[in-house]
Amino acid sequence: MSEAAAKNPEQPDAKLRSSDIVIDDSSLSMAAKGVFLTIGLFGNSCDVRALVDRTRDDSDTVDIALRELAEKDYVSLKGGRVYVKKRPGLST
Numbered sequence: 001m002s003e004a005a006a007k008n009p010e011q012p013d014a015k016l017r018s019s020d021i022v023i024d025d026s027s028l029s030m031a032a033k034g035v036f037l038t039i040g041l042f043g044n045s046c047d048v049r050a051l052v053d054r055t056r057d058d059s060d061t062v063d064i065a066l067r068e069l070a071e072k073d074y075v076s077l078k079g080g081r082v083y084v085k086k087r088p089g090l091s092t
Contacts, residue, residue, distance in 0.1 A: 018074070018084060018086075019036065019037060019040060022036045022037075022069075022074055023036075023037075025072065027072070028068060028069070028072065029065065029068060031057070031061060031062075031064070031065040031068075032065040032066075032068040032069050034055075034065070035051060035062060035065040035066060035069065036069055036074060036075070036084075038051055038054055038055070039051065039075070039082055039084060041054075042054075044082075044083060044084050045081050045082070045083055046081065046082050047080060047081055047082075048062070048063075048066065048077070048080050048081065048082060049080065051066075051082070066082060073085060
């Protein structure tokens with residue numbers, strides 16, 4: 001992602017994805033950013049257990065990162081699954 005695209009999402013040629021926005025969000029921890037990118041590997045509605053199994057971190061660390069993402073409205077959590085929320089005007 002170009003720096004210009006990160007700073008000006010209104011730029012017509014900026015092709016932003018949800019992951020670009022999350023990575024550029026300085027209010028998120030590195031753990032939350034890493035979990036969000038890992039969700040991208042598994043796809044939307046991935047199982048929380050699969051995320052935990054994919055890291056050496058304990059389940060509490062992954063849970064904290066997921067709650068952080070949910071508080072910022074990047075994901076929703078339901079029934080042990082993680083759902084990425086769509087952002088208007090962004091590509092997936």
